[in-house]
Amino acid sequence: MIQASPAKITIRALRVFHGQEESLRGISLDIPANQVLGIIGPSGAGKTTFLRALNRLNDLVPDMHAEGQILLDGKDIYHPACDVVALRKRVGMLFALPVALPMSIYENVVYGPRLSGVRKKTHLDEVVERSLKAAFLWDEVKDRLRMSGLRLSGGQQQRLCLARVLAMEELEVILLDEPCSGLDPISTSKIEDALTILKERYTIILVTNNTKQAARVADETAFFLMGDMVEYGLTEKIFTVPDDKRTNDYVTGRFG
Amino acid sequence: MRISPKITQALAVLLLGSATFFTVMVLVFVIVFVLGKGLPGVTWEFLSTNPRDMGRAGGILPTLVGTILLPLLAIAIALPLGVGTSVYLTEYTRETRMTRALRFGTDCLAGIPSIIFGLFGFIFFVVGLNMGWCLLSGGLTLAIMILPTIIRTSEEAIRAVPNSWREVSFSLGATRWETVLKVVLPNALPGIVTGVMLGIGRSIGETAAVIFTAGSALRMPISAFDSVRTMSVHFYILAREGISTEKAYATAAVLIISVLMVNLIAYGMMHRFIARRAR
Numbered sequence: 001m002i003q004a005s006p007a008k009i010t011i012r013a014l015r016v017f018h019g020q021e022e023s024l025r026g027i028s029l030d031i032p033a034n035q036v037l038g039i040i041g042p043s044g045a046g047k048t049t050f051l052r053a054l055n056r057l058n059d060l061v062p063d064m065h066a067e068g069q070i071l072l073d074g075k076d077i078y079h080p081a082c083d084v085v086a087l088r089k090r091v092g093m094l095f096a097l098p099v100a101l102p103m104s105i106y107e108n109v110v111y112g113p114r115l116s117g118v119r120k121k122t123h124l125d126e127v128v129e130r131s132l133k134a135a136f137l138w139d140e141v142k143d144r145l146r147m148s149g150l151r152l153s154g155g156q157q158q159r160l161c162l163a164r165v166l167a168m169e170e171l172e173v174i175l176l177d178e179p180c181s182g183l184d185p186i187s188t189s190k191i192e193d194a195l196t197i198l199k200e201r202y203t204i205i206l207v208t209n210n211t212k213q214a215a216r217v218a219d220e221t222a223f224f225l226m227g228d229m230v231e232y233g234l235t236e237k238i239f240t241v242p243d244d245k246r247t248n249d250y251v252t253g254r255f256g
Numbered sequence: 257m258r259i260s261p262k263i264t265q266a267l268a269v270l271l272l273g274s275a276t277f278f279t280v281m282v283l284v285f286v287i288v289f290v291l292g293k294g295l296p297g298v299t300w301e302f303l304s305t306n307p308r309d310m311g312r313a314g315g316i317l318p319t320l321v322g323t324i325l326l327p328l329l330a331i332a333i334a335l336p337l338g339v340g341t342s343v344y345l346t347e348y349t350r351e352t353r354m355t356r357a358l359r360f361g362t363d364c365l366a367g368i369p370s371i372i373f374g375l376f377g378f379i380f381f382v383v384g385l386n387m388g389w390c391l392l393s394g395g396l397t398l399a400i401m402i403l404p405t406i407i408r409t410s411e412e413a414i415r416a417v418p419n420s421w422r423e424v425s426f427s428l429g430a431t432r433w434e435t436v437l438k439v440v441l442p443n444a445l446p447g448i449v450t451g452v453m454l455g456i457g458r459s460i461g462e463t464a465a466v467i468f469t470a471g472s473a474l475r476m477p478i479s480a481f482d483s484v485r486t487m488s489v490h491f492y493i494l495a496r497e498g499i500s501t502e503k504a505y506a507t508a509a510v511l512i513i514s515v516l517m518v519n520l521i522a523y524g525m526m527h528r529f530i531a532r533r534a535r
Binding site: 086116 | 420438
């Protein structure tokens, strides 16, 4: 299965520094297309740093820099000629806390397409309906698209954020940073359902603190610990017969 | 010996309450006093005719026009410069010794007495650039005077915009400029408006800086190079030179009402803007 899908993202010796501190200590990983890759590990393991390296959001943090290579479809995203704005339209991100922008539900969803220059009303309407349906939110908000996104509940806001990412037409990869950490079980299962459908079109990387969620959703799982990737493999294997003792201890809940 | 919490609580309420009461009373007294003395002299004729005999008779129309034009000109110059500076300082530069020095500089500027700005405007614009006493000299001087206020309030408002909103915007493929336009500035607007209001308030009430740079001509200004007299200057001259106490109070009443109206309109506009976005 691993050999069957071509690598969407190839990571070679990725090291990320935060000032003097080394947050990621040389990660190498091939992420296949059209799968959910789960990333688990205790807090401080570098999971979020890893995710934010993939859309270069770490660039926004002063004195943070990356070494090594990240190839998206064979092109180095840290190459000086790489267009960061175009990259972020291809690699969307869902944050740990739902962050609806202080504008209407409609405007939240079309934020990305508008930036890409889509002006036609009918086109934007289509995008809104398609994205909200894909995020399992359409039925709840279709009659109040002009309402502020801030007035939705936390679970609804997170699905709005997902819809906003899905609305980007250039989208190929979805990064999710503990997207369900603040959500109720029903919203969580709606997001998980969405992911299993979305992986047919996109490559999905899911960072989660909830090992059960990784077991439910991820095709493959990587275990991070203190800036290192301890183990990476098929999810069943990681959760049943991991090679490394530390992985076993973590997934069985002995620490973390 | 410990005083019982009930007594300290009652004491606090009494002290804080009387402080508030005293403050409000002083304000009310000033307003009632000026309006009481001035309002009887405020008629349509007073507002709509030119002054006669140095202001002893007639109205205040040219000074009314001057009081509207001068702060408007000052804001028109100071707003883009001030907001531009604060966006640059907060969004485009990292906190360094340089930005801290700039911020310290603006804070110092904000504390300089207005007459110093008047003197500077007189030497630089009126004499140095040979612009003479005119609307433009006055507007430029007032703009320099209110810039620090606008920069600082805009900066605070921009800093108050949550960073997570910026991150979301960047993660959706927005450039820094698009993020500033679509997320930062709209949400900083109420704070920026507050700065503008403070600036307008200061310019309307300003006398020292204006009298040195815009002059005190009683004619109706026709171009930016005409000298104008604002209501504050008019009031000052009427009272200082003992021309007419009655007209001075009437002018003061109009001045107070104008400032109140500017504030009411601005806050009304701001609330409508916020309500529209929060819907």
